[in-house]
Amino acid sequence: MVKIGKSNVETTQLGLGTNAVGGNNLFPNLKDETGIQIVKTGLDSGIKMLDTAFAYGMGHSEELIGKAIQNYDRKGFVIATKGAQDVVNGNVRINNSPEFLRQAVADSLERLHTDYLDVFYIHFPDKNTPKDKAVAALNELKQQGKIKAIGVSNFSLDQLKEANKNNQVDVDEDQYSLIHRGAEKTLFPYLREHNISFVPFFPLASGLLTGKYSKEVKFPKDDIRNGNPDFQGKRFEKIVDAVDSIKPLAKKHGITTAELVLAWYIKNPDVTVVIPGAKRPEQVKSNAKALSVKLSDDEYKQIDDAFAEFKD
Ligand SMILES: NC(=O)c1ccc[n+]([C@@H]2O[C@H](COP(=O)([O-])OP(=O)(O)OC[C@H]3O[C@@H](n4cnc5c(N)ncnc54)[C@H](OP(=O)(O)O)[C@@H]3O)[C@@H](O)[C@H]2O)c1
Numbered sequence: 001m002v003k004i005g006k007s008n009v010e011t012t013q014l015g016l017g018t019n020a021v022g023g024n025n026l027f028p029n030l031k032d033e034t035g036i037q038i039v040k041t042g043l044d045s046g047i048k049m050l051d052t053a054f055a056y057g058m059g060h061s062e063e064l065i066g067k068a069i070q071n072y073d074r075k076g077f078v079i080a081t082k083g084a085q086d087v088v089n090g091n092v093r094i095n096n097s098p099e100f101l102r103q104a105v106a107d108s109l110e111r112l113h114t115d116y117l118d119v120f121y122i123h124f125p126d127k128n129t130p131k132d133k134a135v136a137a138l139n140e141l142k143q144q145g146k147i148k149a150i151g152v153s154n155f156s157l158d159q160l161k162e163a164n165k166n167n168q169v170d171v172d173e174d175q176y177s178l179i180h181r182g183a184e185k186t187l188f189p190y191l192r193e194h195n196i197s198f199v200p201f202f203p204l205a206s207g208l209l210t211g212k213y214s215k216e217v218k219f220p221k222d223d224i225r226n227g228n229p230d231f232q233g234k235r236f237e238k239i240v241d242a243v244d245s246i247k248p249l250a251k252k253h254g255i256t257t258a259e260l261v262l263a264w265y266i267k268n269p270d271v272t273v274v275i276p277g278a279k280r281p282e283q284v285k286s287n288a289k290a291l292s293v294k295l296s297d298d299e300y301k302q303i304d305d306a307f308a309e310f311k312d
Contacts, residue, residue, distance in 0.1 A: 001048075002272050004078075005170025005197045007142075007149035009118045011078045013266045014291050015049030016042035016284060017201065017277035022060035027279070032064055034280065039068035041281035043077055045288035051173075051199070051275040053082035053123055054108060062111035070113065078118035080199075081108045082153055082173075085123065096122055096129035098137030105141055121151030121173055122163075131155070131163035139168050151199075157186055160196075169196055171272070176200035178209060178261065178307040179230060179239055188270045197272035203265055204258060204276050205230055211243050211250070211257030238309070245306045255293055258283075262290035264303045 001010045020027050021035035039050060050069075052061045062081060069077075083104030086095035105120055120141070122134055131152075138150045149170040152163050163169050172191060176183040177200060191198050204210055208230055215237050225231040230239060243257060250260040258276070265274035278284045295303075 002197070004119060004149045004272065006167070006195055007119075007170045009078055009149045009170075011118075011273060012046065012048040012291060013271075013273055014047055014262060014288065015051050015080075015199075015273045015275040016047050017275040018050060018052045018061050018065060019056045020277050020279050021052070022057035022062075022064040024057050024060060026056065030279075035061075035064045036068045037281045038278055038284055039065055041284045042278075042288065043069070043072055045285050046291060047284070047288050048077040049080060049118075049273055049275065050077065051080045052112075053121075054104065055082065055085050055123060058085075058087070059107070059111050062108055066111055066113040074114060078148075079112060079114065080119035080121065080151065080171075081112070081117055082121040082123035082151070083108060084126065094124045094126040096126040096131070096134040098129075098133060101134060101137050102141065105138075105146055109146065116145060117147045119149045119151050119171060120147040121153045121171070122155075124154045125152075125156075125159045131159055132165040135163045135168050136166070139166075153201075157190060160187070160190065164194060164196065167194065169194075171197040171199060173199040173201055175202050176271070177203050177205050178242075178264065178303070179205050179310040181307075181311045184270070184311070192270065198270055199273050199275060200265065200271055201275065203274050204261065205239070208236075208239055209243060209258070209261045211247055213240055213243075215240050242306050242310075246303055249299060249302060253293060255289065256286055258287060259290040259293055260295075260303070262287055263293035263295050264300060266290060266293075267295050267300050 002013050003010055021038055024030050084094050085092045086100055141147045151171040153173040219225045250257045265271045276287050
């Protein structure tokens with residue numbers, strides 16, 4: 001179990017990303033029933049953090065999670081959600097004002113059918129609100145017991161420093177993976193120094209690091225992966241080569257490549273909780289096994305070295 005920043009929230013080092021649970025605005029052909037099963041499978045497999053957001057289905061992900069958790073002991077797992085998207089006359093604008101954040105927390109609590117949020121993240125920074133004022137509003141909600149830990153997401157280092165002026169930020173969520181390693185230089189030194197937890201998103205690089213792609217793969221014309229630089233040309237080929245090079249190590253452990261990659265994050269001292277997403281319950285079940293994989297220091301380094309060229 002790990003602690004989230006300076007808060008009393010404790011959870012497993014592997015959580016469940018739920019942007020494909022009710023995130024119909026992000027992925028095609030999602031079924032509500034599958035989404036609910038994904039969440040239940042996660043909790044049944046020993047995963048103790050659910051990572052969601054208003055933005056995943058504009059509240060629908062939270063609603064499905066609210067349904068899925070009804071027969072589970074609420075103290076047995078933690079819910080992290082996010083808000084900042086203010087929908088006015090059908091248009092979305094990013095809003096970090098104290099009034100908006102207070103309302104966003106109240107609305108999330110209602111959709112999730114719960115009395116408290118273990119973590120509430122400001123999902124994106126807005127242009128105008130001083131970040132320490134936004135965090136001060138969340139700190140009041142923390143004092144009231146409505147949230148247990150304060151998070152920010154997609155903040156630059158300067159925005160994070162402003163948000164953390166009074167040392168109240170517990171956790172930062174940002175993109176980081178074996179092939180997107182910018183946070184190692186930009187964020188990690190500050191996070192370490194200030195006891196702020198780190199939760200990377202896209203840890204499997206949207207499936208690319210699971211080892212299921214070969215260089216020959218062709219995606220349908222309208223597939224969103226065609227717009228993702230990781231899936232294009234030489235970069236895609238280099239990533240597939242690097243993933244292929246660690247497959248023998250997965251075989252040695254008798255685990256999948258995805259489990260091996262997730263075990264690397266679990267051993268990474270700068271990663272607090274890794275939150276792979278899933279489209280099917282079987283993926284969650286398999287990913288959860290990473291919690292019991294033990295990598296030696298040499299094996300950790302071997303994986304790190306295989307992706308060394310993605311460090312810059
Ligand atoms: N704070 C933010 O701004 C932000 C932004 C993005 C995401 N997030 C959070 O981070 C979480 C993780 O990101 P993500 O889900 O987009 O990407 P990800 O974790 O890198 O990749 C997840 C995808 O990989 C595939 N997959 C997962 N397990 C697999 C397995 N065992 N075998 C084969 N394929 C597997 C599935 O897609 P396919 O089956 O389609 O291949 C799944 O949807 C999200 O769910 C969300 O909670 C936060």
